[in-house]
Amino acid sequence: METGIYSSVPGRDLQDEIYSQVSVQRPLLQDEEKQIHHIAIPKPFTQQAELLDRCQECNLRPKHFSSVWTETGFIVSICLSQVFDEYLTSGFFALMPVLMDEFQLSDTSIAWPATVTPLFTSAFLLSFGRLADIYGGFAIYTGGLAWASLWTTLAGFTNNYTIFMFCRAMQGLGAAAHLPAGLAILGQMYRPGPRKNMVFSIHGAMAPLGSFVGILVASLVSQYAHWSLYFWIGAVIAILALSGTAATRPSVRPACEEHALRMDWTGGIGLATSLMLLVFSITEAADVQKWWRSLRIVTTGIMAVVGMIVTAAVECRFVDQPLVPASVFQIKYIRPLLLGLLPSYGAVSVYTCYATLQ
Numbered sequence: 001m002e003t004g005i006y007s008s009v010p011g012r013d014l015q016d017e018i019y020s021q022v023s024v025q026r027p028l029l030q031d032e033e034k035q036i037h038h039i040a041i042p043k044p045f046t047q048q049a050e051l052l053d054r055c056q057e058c059n060l061r062p063k064h065f066s067s068v069w070t071e072t073g074f075i076v077s078i079c080l081s082q083v084f085d086e087y088l089t090s091g092f093f094a095l096m097p098v099l100m101d102e103f104q105l106s107d108t109s110i111a112w113p114a115t116v117t118p119l120f121t122s123a124f125l126l127s128f129g130r131l132a133d134i135y136g137g138f139a140i141y142t143g144g145l146a147w148a149s150l151w152t153t154l155a156g157f158t159n160n161y162t163i164f165m166f167c168r169a170m171q172g173l174g175a176a177a178h179l180p181a182g183l184a185i186l187g188q189m190y191r192p193g194p195r196k197n198m199v200f201s202i203h204g205a206m207a208p209l210g211s212f213v214g215i216l217v218a219s220l221v222s223q224y225a226h227w228s229l230y231f232w233i234g235a236v237i238a239i240l241a242l243s244g245t246a247a248t249r250p251s252v253r254p255a256c257e258e259h260a261l262r263m264d265w266t267g268g269i270g271l272a273t274s275l276m277l278l279v280f281s282i283t284e285a286a287d288v289q290k291w292w293r294s295l296r297i298v299t300t301g302i303m304a305v306v307g308m309i310v311t312a313a314v315e316c317r318f319v320d321q322p323l324v325p326a327s328v329f330q331i332k333y334i335r336p337l338l339l340g341l342l343p344s345y346g347a348v349s350v351y352t353c354y355a356t357l358q
Contacts, residue, residue, distance in 0.1 A: 062189050074244075078182045080237060082207055083213065084237045086208075088148075089211070089214070091213070117169070128180055129323075132180055137185040148171050152231050153232065156227075156228035264322055266319060275304075278301065281298075281300040
């Protein structure tokens with residue numbers, strides 16, 4: 001008689017009872033034994049047992065982790081990378097008045113260091129997500145986080161505005177690499193179920209936590225220390241996430257061994273170029289009176305809109321593996337969700353930025 005979850009299935013108990021009663025009277029022939037096993041178990045019971053077995057497996061710790069401490073350390077390390085990204089993005093707003101005095105910037109000029117990091121993140125996020133699917137999440141995650149921590153450290157040493165801007169842009173590029181790769185790693189580790197939902201919820205909760213930590217640290221640094229300390233603390237967070245992930249890293253098969261994916265360079269370049277032109281035209285328009293008469297702003301704005309339309313048309317008609325498949329928008333409620341997130345995130349960022357300057 002089998003043990004485990006199948007022992008609680010009525011059909012299996014019935015089968016065992018028939019088998020024992022008949023076999024006591026005389027030895028069973030092979031055909032008779034097969035017939036008993038075939039008739040005695042109703043199909044719904046076996047399907048129920050298999051489903052319950054899969055549900056139990058979804059709640060167990062993944063076999064890649066040797067202990068619960070290894071799993072906890074790994075999750076904390078991945079979540080720290082999310083804290084690090086929001087720390088650099090939201091916390092920077094509280095540091096803007098100090099940097100305006102440091103670099104002698106206007107209200108419009110200071111908006112660029114605050115904007116360039118999320119701009120590079122959003123422009124290259126989908127491209128690095130595809131690269132993570134092709135080459136494996138760990139390579140892209142480690143490289144992106146190390147790259148972001150390097151330029152965060154250098155940002156604290158510079159006194160030149162141009163170099164500082166470049167450091168902020170490279171921070172966004174690193175975030176574009178490690179954010180989707182971190183999610184890909186967690187997705188590979190856990191099967192769909194309650195345990196995976198809990199891990200993803202913890203990872204998502206780190207975004208507002210990192211935002212509050214960044215604002216708190218930036219405010220304290222602005223009052224009691226040099227502004228460079230803000231970036232050095234951020235670099236320490238990144239190094240902790242990087243070293244923790246390396247220490248608790250399990251063995252995971254890269255996605256490229258299972259899926260024959262190809263990089264969509266057309267969509268990646270078109271999307272990045274269009275977004276940069278659009279943000280440039282909007283940001284510069286705030287510093288120009290009667291911006292609609294400025295040839296530079298109007299031209300870049302038109303080029304951005306045309307670029308987005310052309311990129312979307314090419315992706316839909318001529319690309320076999322686009323960065324954003326059309327099937328994504330067929331998911332139930334996904335379009336209202338994206339439409340709601342767009343103004344909410346944009347409104348919060350704009351309000352936080354200009355409220356700090358007042």
